Amino acid sequence: MGKEDPVDVAFRIDRTSPVPLYFQLSQQLEAAIEHGKLLPGTLLGNEIELAGRLGLSRPTVRQAIQALVDKGLLVRRRGVGTQVVRSQVRRPLELSSLYEDLEAAGQRPATRVLDCSVVPAPAEVAAALGVPEGAEVHRIERLRLTHSDPIAYLRNFLPLRMLEPTAAELESTGLYRLMRASGTTLHSARQSIGARAATREEAELLTEPKGAPLLSMQRTAFDDTGRAVEYGSHLYRASRYTFELQLLIRP
The missing domain is CATH 1.10.10.10 (Winged helix-like DNA-binding domain superfamily/Winged helix DNA-binding domain)
Structure with missing residues (x-):
């Protein structure tokens, strides 16, 4: 079926159901x-x-x-x-990469690398990674797309010499997959989620109007020795993206 052809998907309508x-x-x-x-x-x-x-x-x-x-x-x-027009991206709250989650959902992920360089660690990054402020760290900035539509602006910081990914590698797969391939065992993470309005630059990258609501996420990932191995500060289009989590009721 081509995109230009009317859809031919079977739907089941139950007229005996109380659902409208x-x-x-x-x-x-x-x-x-x-x-x-x-x-x-x-x-x-x-x-x-x-x-x-x-x-x-x-x-x-x-x-x-x-x-x-x-x-x-x-x-x-x-x-x-x-x-x-597009599909909503729903992502479970677990230690996984956005690239792999999109792949698993059949969303055809793509990546545009905006920066891959070594920079002095800002105070927030240094505190998260447990390194001195101003120490050199890898900074990776990417725009994640699905079906050619941008959904997330990702900034990640890694300790120096732990992994030296190239732009080509980052465009072809997810960061966590590269980290595991280099011998890092990802064990746990500390994560916080919030929301804020898009700046002009962020809005242009994510094809949203300035001031549009964005979901924000900060995550520090740890390996099996308890060492901080990655700090991420990510922004997601609220119109395209939701987080999902399962809540358990205590007896």
Whole structure:
């Protein structure tokens, strides 16, 4: 199926379920987008065609589509119809690299390396890595994309001589995969998550308007000896990215 062809994905609508029909359709459409069955650019056809194929009313289909338009997953184009724009990236809160998580989700990750150099460690980085302020560390800045759409601006700092990645290596795979290949055993991490408005430079990199909400994440990773081996300060597009975690209830 080409992107220009109307979508041909099977949907199951249960009319005996208490779940509203529009919600059933919107959830199945969202799942198809997230799992790569509906790629960016895919046409859904117009509401009348979709309603007729599924045996639903046009208002029901319109409500389902509007829910995904509001989420930024679909767009209505005059003369074209309803089209898939992008999928939401959902990432579990665990010690893994964004590149590997995107790969596992079938999201076609790509990387643009913005900087790969040795710099004096700022105070925040020095404290995280346990080195003197001003000591030399590796600084790596990357823009992570999926389906050619930027989703994250990543800044990582590594102790000197632990790993010396090239731009070509960083563009072809994830940083944690390179670290493991060099003999580092990643064991645990300390992580904090927040949010803030995008600066002009960040907004341009992430194709968002200035002041758009961004998710922020700071992480210090440790090896199996307890040594800090990486400090990351990352920004994610809130319109494209969510963190997921599992909560356990204590008895």
